[in-house]
Amino acid sequence: METLSENACFGGKQGVYRHTSAACNCDMTFGLFLPAEAQDGPVPVLWYLSGLTCTHENAMTKAGAQAWAAEQGIALIFPDTSPRGEGVADDEAYDLGQGAGFYVNATQEPWAPHFNMWDYIAEELPALITENFPIDPDRQSITGHSMGGHGALTLAMNLPGRYRSVSAFAPISNPTGADWGRKQLSAYLGDDEANWAKHDASLLMRDVGFQGPVLIDTGASDQFIDLLRPEELSQAIAQKRQQAVVRLQPGYDHSYFFVSTFMEDHVTFHAEHLWA
Amino acid sequence: METLSENACFGGKQGVYRHTSAACNCDMTFGLFLPAEAQDGPVPVLWYLSGLTCTHENAMTKAGAQAWAAEQGIALIFPDTSPRGEGVADDEAYDLGQGAGFYVNATQEPWAPHFNMWDYIAEELPALITENFPIDPDRQSITGHSMGGHGALTLAMNLPGRYRSVSAFAPISNPTGADWGRKQLSAYLGDDEANWAKHDASLLMRDVGFQGPVLIDTGASDQFIDLLRPEELSQAIAQKRQQAVVRLQPGYDHSYFFVSTFMEDHVTFHAEHLWA
Numbered sequence: 001m002e003t004l005s006e007n008a009c010f011g012g013k014q015g016v017y018r019h020t021s022a023a024c025n026c027d028m029t030f031g032l033f034l035p036a037e038a039q040d041g042p043v044p045v046l047w048y049l050s051g052l053t054c055t056h057e058n059a060m061t062k063a064g065a066q067a068w069a070a071e072q073g074i075a076l077i078f079p080d081t082s083p084r085g086e087g088v089a090d091d092e093a094y095d096l097g098q099g100a101g102f103y104v105n106a107t108q109e110p111w112a113p114h115f116n117m118w119d120y121i122a123e124e125l126p127a128l129i130t131e132n133f134p135i136d137p138d139r140q141s142i143t144g145h146s147m148g149g150h151g152a153l154t155l156a157m158n159l160p161g162r163y164r165s166v167s168a169f170a171p172i173s174n175p176t177g178a179d180w181g182r183k184q185l186s187a188y189l190g191d192d193e194a195n196w197a198k199h200d201a202s203l204l205m206r207d208v209g210f211q212g213p214v215l216i217d218t219g220a221s222d223q224f225i226d227l228l229r230p231e232e233l234s235q236a237i238a239q240k241r242q243q244a245v246v247r248l249q250p251g252y253d254h255s256y257f258f259v260s261t262f263m264e265d266h267v268t269f270h271a272e273h274l275w276a
Numbered sequence: 277m278e279t280l281s282e283n284a285c286f287g288g289k290q291g292v293y294r295h296t297s298a299a300c301n302c303d304m305t306f307g308l309f310l311p312a313e314a315q316d317g318p319v320p321v322l323w324y325l326s327g328l329t330c331t332h333e334n335a336m337t338k339a340g341a342q343a344w345a346a347e348q349g350i351a352l353i354f355p356d357t358s359p360r361g362e363g364v365a366d367d368e369a370y371d372l373g374q375g376a377g378f379y380v381n382a383t384q385e386p387w388a389p390h391f392n393m394w395d396y397i398a399e400e401l402p403a404l405i406t407e408n409f410p411i412d413p414d415r416q417s418i419t420g421h422s423m424g425g426h427g428a429l430t431l432a433m434n435l436p437g438r439y440r441s442v443s444a445f446a447p448i449s450n451p452t453g454a455d456w457g458r459k460q461l462s463a464y465l466g467d468d469e470a471n472w473a474k475h476d477a478s479l480l481m482r483d484v485g486f487q488g489p490v491l492i493d494t495g496a497s498d499q500f501i502d503l504l505r506p507e508e509l510s511q512a513i514a515q516k517r518q519q520a521v522v523r524l525q526p527g528y529d530h531s532y533f534f535v536s537t538f539m540e541d542h543v544t545f546h547a548e549h550l551w552a
Contacts, residue, residue, distance in 0.1 A: 008497070008527040061532065064340040067540070213498045221284070249284075256337065257285035264343070 001132060003121035004029065010070035011036040014060065019128060023119040024083035030125065031060040031078035032133060035070045044139035044274035045075040045129070046267065047163075049121070051146030052180075053099045056080045059145070062256040068264045072271035075135055079125055081147065083114035095180065096187055102175075103151030104199055106188040115188060115226045122155060122162075141270040145169040145259055146224070147180070149216075153233075157210050165273040167215035167266045170222055173233035174202040179226040202229070205236035214244035215269050217262045219252030277408060280305065286346035287312040290336065294406060296520050300359035306401065307336040307354035308409060311346045311443040319417035320550035321351040321405070322543065323439075325397065325431075328456075329375045332356045332496060335421070338372030340530040344540045348547035357423065359390035371456065372463055378451075378534040379427030380475055382464040396504045398438075399433060417546040421509055421535055422500070423456070425492075429477035429509075439551040443491035443542045445535045448500055449509035450478040456503040478505070481512035490520035493538045495528030495535055 004016040012035040021028040037043050046069065048059050059065065060078045069076045081082035083103030089110035106115035111143045130137045143175045144152035149171025156166035169181075175181020176196045185196045197203050214237070230248070237244045252258040280292040288311040297304040313319050322345065324335050335341065345352045358377030365386035367373035373387075381450045382391035406413045418439045420428035425447025432442035451457020452472050461472045473479050490513065494506045506524070513520045528534040 007529055007531050007533040008495070008525075008537070009533040014533050062337050064343060064536070066533075067343070067536070091532060104424070219284070251284040253283055255283050257283040257290050257342075260340070261284070261286045 001128070009033065010066045012038065012058070012066070012070055014066060016056065021083070021120055021124060023116045023124045025114050026083045026085045026088055028083065028120065029056050029080055031056045032129065032255030033060075033066050033069055033076040034133065035073045035075065037073040038134045039074065041133045042050070042136035043073055043075050044141070044271075045077055045135045046047055046270050046274070047121070047140065047142040047152070048076055048078050049103065049142070049144030049151040050078070050081050051144070051148050052057045052095050052239065054081050055099070056085050057107060058256070059259070062260065064260040065267060068267035071269060074267070074271055074274055075133070075161060077125070077129060079121060082117060088114045096184055100184065102147060102184045102188060102199070103154065104185070104188050107195075108190050111188050116134050121151065122159060139164065139274045141165045141274055143167040143169070143266055143270065144171065146228070146254065147172055150175060150201060154199050154204060157201070157204040157208055158198055160211050163212070164276070165213050165215075165267060166210055169262065169266070170218045170224070170228055170254055171201060171216065171233070172228055174200060174229035176200045176203065177232065178227050178229050180224070198203060202232040204235045204240060205233060205240055209240045209242045212243070215240060215266060216244065216246045217265075218248055219254060220248045220250045222254045224254050277404070283446045285309065286342045288314065288342070288346055290342060292332065297359070297400060298390045298398055299400045301390050302361045302364055303397065304359065305332050307332045307495055308405065309342050309345055309352040310409065311349050311351065313349040314410045316411045318412035319349055319351050320417070320547075321353055321411045322546050322550070323397070323416065323428070324352055324354050325379065325418070325424030325427040326354070326357050326419030327420070327424050328357070328358050329370050329374070330424075331432055334532070335535070336535065339539055340536040341539050341543060344543035348543060350543070350547055350550055351409070353401070353405060355397060355539065358393060364390045367395065372460055376460065378423060378460045378464060378475070379430065380461070380464050383471075384464060388463050397427065398435060398522060415440065415550045417441045417550055419443040419445070419542055419546065420447065422450055422504075422530065426451060426477060430475050430480060433477070433480040433484055434474055436487050438487070440552070441488050441491070441544060441546050442486055442503040445538065445542070446494045446500075446504055447477060447492065447509070448504055450505035451475060452476045452479065454503050454505050456500070478508040478512045481509060481516055481518060485516045485518045488519070489545070489549060490518060491542060492520065492522045493541075494524055495530060495534045496524045496526045497528060500530050509516045518524050
């Protein structure tokens with residue numbers, strides 16, 4: 001593992017690291033914020049999964065999360081959103097291929113050799129960071145934005161016991177029923193929709209739900225709201241009697257101005273359960 | 277004036293606007309954050325001047341200032357750092373020309389026709405924003421980073437009564453004695469160093485000082501600290517018996533991870549004096 005940068009930040013350290021990923025069969029880069037408390041022993045960690053077109057860097061520089069994570073004494077991990085590099089398949093569209101891994105293990109060509117973001121986020125990267133940094137593997141929570149909100153919710157519901165709490169900012173909530181989803185799930189997983197169900201937060205919520213608390217924020221003026229389909233997830237949460245807070249925020253759009261506005265709420269929410 | 281974007285942000289609004297500048301003889305773009313309180317009447321404003329290579333956008337997206345400005349009910353203005361455009365002179369170096377206006381009125385060719393950032397920040401932009409937005413012209417303070425810290429300090433000391441308080445993050449503190457300064461002052465103002473003095477914070481501090489409180493933060497591990505020369509300004513502040521807090525922050529570098537870490541302190545400092 002190679003250190004690309006380390007900057008002092010809110011009393012802790014914001015690092016960027018590169019490593020060879022077995023899951024993705026290429027080099028992968030991630031950001032990790034460690035609070036000051038990490039100098040004295042393992043700290044809880046909040047995963048932040050980013051959206052379409054993002055790298056590890058967007059949320060790390062624009063979400064303002066470190067201020068609140070430092071206050072709560074928790075680490076933040078910012079993974080990339082897909083495999084990358086010259087030998088890695090790509091597409092001209094912004095919403096397929098590099099920058100658009102959708103947090104699945106691709107079974108279809110040309111994606112299958114590298115696009116295994118599910119295994120990368122669920123298995124490889126957690127093992128790597130708990131081995132190399134003072135991270136407590138028993139205290140993990142997860143959040144994300146847009147495609148990353150989809151990733152956070154589907155990982156949380158598919159891995160019971162892994163995360164203490166889950167939240168999302170403007171998540172893609174029903175990808176099997178929207179253009180942000182059907183295109184990618186078809187490309188990565190093939191046309192048998194039975195293989196898509198475990199990657200749809202609304203279907204999972206109806207089926208299994210989440211064993212802990214859920215927090216979801218979506219801007220009521222989100223310019224992509226018809227692609228996100230928050231109404232499907234809201235209905236599923238109510239049907240499941242899932243412990244959850246679901247908020248529609250008037251005037252807010254899909255940008256990081258929206259994400260940063262509600263970041264304090266999300267970090268505080270997770271910290272409460274990470275430290276419980 | 278043209279609205280390029282407006283995003284809901286921390287209960288207020290982050291806007292980006294473009295206008296034709298008489299001072300710079302070209303179109304100029306700036307960011308303006310208005311807190312929720314601006315809906316009810318004029319609010320105080322904190323100017324944030326950016327550093328070399330920056331546009332209006334860097335601090336607007338990476339400094340995390342809106343969170344604290346919203347809490348304090350004050351506006352933030354993020355001007356660009358130079359004139360820009362095809363007809364505007366430029367240089368291949370990152371530290372001269374576009375992105376490096378140094379907050380002076382250039383008298384030398386080829387810069388004189390457009391590089392009048394002093395007049396732009398001191399006169400034209402204040403008039404524009406107080407005419408078009410609910411900004412209280414009697415409640416202004418100023419801060420900045422690196423070259424922008426130089427701008428903030430020199431404007432504050434040259435315009436007594438204009439700003440209630442001044443602060444800076446890692447300011448270029450003694451440009452007449454450093455490579456970040458001598459090159460640019462020579463290019464923009466010519467070789468007569470008598471014309472440089474009003475653009476050197478350390479010289480100004482020795483000579484006139486500032487009529488209000490001063491806050492300065494510099495990272496003790498700043499990779500550019502030999503170019504910034506904080507020791508000259510510190511000495512001048514002590515000699516002048518200037519009301520000031522000067523802090524060297526161990527471990528911090530020149531990045532926005534440093535700026536964002538101490539932004540809450542700076543916004544709170546200014547708010548105290550803006551609301552007094």
